[in-house]
Amino acid sequence: MSPKRLTLLIFLLLPLWVTAQEPKTLTxxxxxxxxxxxxxxxxxxxxxxxxxxxxxxxxxxVELKFYPFIRATALIKAGKADAIIGLWYRTERENWAYYSRPLQGTEIAFLARKQDRIGYQQLSELKDKRIGISRGYANPAAIAGSKLHTEEADSDETNLRKLQLGRVDLIVISRNVAQYLIAHGPAEYQGQFEFVGEPLAKEVFHLGVSKTRAGSLQLLEDFNLAIQSMEEDGSMATILSPLSTSLN
Known part of the structure; x- marks a missing residue:
């Protein structure tokens, strides 16, 4: 091939090579x-x-956007977003999302005001209590299948405020989230709350990949391989280390 033709071929193929090398952008x-x-x-x-x-x-x-949970999952189901961070496993969610390797766990428990001195052995003992739950979240099976009186709020912050004001008797919340909100909340939160009973559930965060997007299984495989390598080289533990203190 003559130098002139080689130059022309390189010129024609260069845009394709550059495109192939460009990082793939995910929402x-x-x-x-x-x-x-x-x-x-x-x-x-x-x-x-x-x-x-x-x-x-x-x-x-990666382009990361924050929405209320119901809106975020609607985008995943419609294929308007590629994946959702922090999806807890529920069988019905397998209809619209592939689950990645586990990323991080958290315990779900009851939180109450210390002054109310609430204790129980069986959930049925709480039938006269008002229990705050968060709208759109996957509540523990023990709560979802019970006949307890639950009241939905739009966020954990709202539930915590309602608890502090005595508008509910207990709230269902992640231990880590409760400790963070109390530590960063108003002064009147300090020393006012306690966890009650044994943990209701242990939930695990995953990346939930939209089944609607093209190449979803390839994305899942790529992500899982990266997480595995980060587990092995210790970088995953280093990144998540700030969360360990809130479990104490």
Whole structure:
């Protein structure tokens, strides 16, 4: 091939090569859930940092947007977002999302005001209590299948405020989230609350990949491979280490 023709061939193929080398951009969604991830946290929080680092290792760029949970899942179902950060496993969610390897766990428990001195052995003993739950979240099976009196609120912050004001007797909340909200809340929160009873559930965060998007299984495989490598090289534990203190 003559030098002139070779130059022409390179000129024609260069745009294709550049396009192939450009990072793939993903749209991820999440719901504010500090200290795990939230729009207000540095770098959007440890779990968000972990997810973005894993995807970047596999050649993806990430655009992360925060929405209420119901809106975020609607975008995933419609294929208008590629994946959701922090999806807890429920069988019915397999209809619209692939679950990644586990990312981080948290215990779900009852929180009460100390002054109310609430104790119980069986959930049935709480039938006269008003229990705050968060709208759109996957509540523990023990709560979902009970006949307890539950009241929905739009967020954990709202539920905590209602508890502090005595408008509910207990709230269902992640231990980590409760400890974060209390520590960063108003002065009157300090020393006022306690966890009651044994944990209701242990939930695990996953990346939920939209089944509607093209190449969803490839994205899932890429992400899982990156997470596995980060588990092995210790970087996953380092990124998530700020969360360990809130479990104490």
């Amino acid at each position: 991820l969604v999440a719901t504010d859930l500090p200290p795990f991830y939230a729009e207000s946290l540095d770098s959007f929080g440890p779990v968000a940092v972990l997810v973005q680092e894993a995807l970047q290792r596999r050649g993806y760029q």
